[in-house]
Amino acid sequence: MQINDELMQKSERTVLGLQQMYLDAGYAPYRMSKFEEYDLYADNKDFLISDNVITFTDTSGRLMALKPDVTLSIVKNLGDRPDEVQKVFYRENVYRVSRGTGSYKEMLQAGLECIGKVGRAELLEVIRLAAQSLAQISARSVLALSSLDVIEEAMAGETNAAEARGRVFSALGDRNYSALRSVCSEYGFSSESAELLCALAEVHGTVSETLPTLRSLFADSSCASLGAFILTLDSIAESEFSAAVDVDFSVVCDPGYYCGIVFKGYVHGIPDAVLSGGQYDRLMHRMQRRSRAVGFAVYADMLERIGDGGEEQGRLPGDYLNIALPKGRLGEKIYAMFARAGYECPSICEQNRKLFFENPEKHVRYFWVKPSDVAIYVERGAADIGVCGKDILAEYEPDVYELLDTGEGRCRMAVAGPRDFSYTPGTTLRVATKFSSVAKRYYLSRGIDIDIIHLNGSIEIAPLLGLSDVIVDIVETGATLRENDLEVKQEIFDISARLIANKSAYKFGREAIDDIIAKLSEMTREKRNEK
Known part of the structure; x- marks a missing residue:
């Protein structure tokens, strides 16, 4: 029977082509249940894109969950064979909260996992298939990759590295160079570590463009992971898919689960990554597995937004x-x-x-x-x-x-209140603000219980009428505060x-x-x- 592919959505046709590609590459199809016990996701919430999970109690009283992720299920059920290489691909629906609607949505996802005795050859094969997956989705695509091992080794000798790690990864992920320098200075990083991290942050380009810079950094540092990363890039540079790969250290994933090379795939005209993956040996270790692992997922629900654009990759001359x-x-x-x-x-x-x-x-x-x-x-x-x-x-x-x-x-974000107000430790502080998230994070870091009163304007009047004890708001000159017997109690951060x-x-x-x-x-x- 011949199937009319016009009856399928664009994402379904694309996924069908990806499945054939993975099958031709020697990967076996893997099917799984729509449900897993909730504990699997509760124990690995940080690995999930969203920690909101749909749960229900089955007939035997077990707390179950509709699958929000595929990789965790495969790792749990595939079996631990560290001396073999197991290659599987999947086409599954997952159930997550949509960022756009804020409600749960069924999303089609395709991808593959290579688990077991994973070496450089297997890693390069997965990177190649990721690049080819993007090329099949659109000619105007790019696979951006980096190495978490390099970033972590750059911080390894620093006394406060564990405490600073999250802020370093956040600054790298935002391409926020000034924030990265501030973190290195605040935590007393050595000049060698700070210079290497800042230099890595500015590395962005094709493999052939970035290799000379990375070799120079390797020659000036003692970072062994950078040498290993360069060897992998040398192999990519000699491959037929090298033009489709960029090196970009703003590509970061949770180092509690991922290690080594991580990557994300982008398609021109789609605002988010349509593909994400990398090496996740640390997840395997957390799940008491001895195997190594690498894989990626394609977010098929995003593919419907791809138009019939030109074939040239990157910025076209006529683009605005x-x-x-x-x-x-x-x-x-x-x-x-x-x-x-x-x-x-x-x-x-x-x-x-x-x-x-x-x-x-x-x-x-x-x-x-x-x-x-x-x-x-x-x-x-x-x-x-x-x-x-x-x-x-x-x-x-x-x-x-x-x-x-x-x-x-x-200007500055600040806490302000009446001149004669003083917080009594152990009590609940009433805070009026239109910056509720900022206020919550600030007081959580100080261990103070607060009652948020969200307002959209005229914030300064709240403590004067007894609606709140203090406010969290933008302060420029402070003139309005002074004229109303209010004063800045604490400054939170500078604004520009x-x-x-x-x-x-x-x-x-x-x-x-x-x-x-x-x-x-x-x-x-x-x-x-x-x-």
């Missing part, structure tokens, strides 16, 4: 760089910086009702949005880059790159306008975005020097 600017005085200052950098757009200053403002020569397109919405436009890929305050980034924690502190709009980028858009428009960063960086340096 979409730039989201915050409405108001801050946005006007930011646009002036872009204009001085050579990205002017005269129509943006005209009295008109246009929604978009384009410069065809520079291939840039501007649009104004509410300041608190800039990060949403960038994270979801409607804008490639944008500028928003650190307060917004801290509150909503969008999955974006934080590329540059522009120095504009400087940051240039952010969508992670996928940066992969395909890196040269154009880096050019903007370089020119804006020069302006911020000149401004600092003038002071």
Whole structure:
């Protein structure tokens, strides 16, 4: 019987092709139940994309869960054979909370796992299949990879490495170079470790482009993991799929589960990674397995959004760089910086009702949005880059790159309250704020129990009317506080306008975005020097 593939969704047709590819590569199909005992996921929540799991009690009284992940089930059920190589692929539905809707969704996922006696040959095969999977999805794709072992060894000799680890990985994942330098300084990292970490953070490009830099770093350091990583990259450089692979140390995964090489796959026009994987020997160890393992998953639910684009990988000459600017005085200052950098757009200053403002020569397109919405436009890929305050980034924690502190709009996030108020330890502190997440994290770190009163405006009036004890809000000059017998009690962090980028858009428009960063960086340096 011949099947009419027009009856299938695009994602289903793509997954069918991937299954055939994995079968041809010697991987066996693996089927599993839709359910697992809940304890499997409760014990490994940090490994899951979302820790929200649908549970139910079966007829024997066991607490069960609809499967939110495939890898955990395969590791649990496949059997531990460290002297053999077991290769399986799957096509399964998983059940997770959708980031877009905030509700549970059934999602199609395809992928493969190589478990057991995994060496460099098996690792290279999985990387090749990941790159070929992306190529089958779209010609305009890239597989970005890094090495967690290199990052961890760069910190290994530092006294406070364990405490700083999370912040180092977070700064690398955000491409936030200034935050990375601050962490190294705050935790007293040696100059050798700090310089190596900062140098790795700036490594981004094809394998052939980055190998000379990595070899130079290896020659100047004692990092054995970097040498091993270079050997793997040498093998990739000699392969037929090398042009599809980038080295990018912003690709990080939870080091409690992953180790060695990790990677993510991006497709032009899709704002999130459509493929994710790597070596997960530490997960195997946590599950009392002696085998090594490497694998990846393709998130098929994202594939419906792929259009019929061109065949050329990367940024096309006719592409516009979409730039989201915050409405108001801050946005006007930011646009002036872009204009001085050579990205002017005269129509943006005209009295008109246009929604978009384009410069065809520079291939840039501007649009104004509410300041608190800039990060949403960038994270979801409607804008490639944008500028928003650190307060917004801290509150909503969008999955974006934080590329540059522009120095504009400087102020601070602070706790403020009546002059005569003093907190009594052991009591519940009432906190009025529109930055609820910031307040919760701040007081959790101090071990203080709080009652959050979320307000959208007129925050300063809350303690004066007895609605709250203190507020957490933005303070610029402090004049409003002083005029109402309020004062800053604690400063939480400094705020300024940051240039952010969508992670996928940066992969395909890196040269154009880096050019903007370089020119804006020069302006911020000149401004600092003038002071």
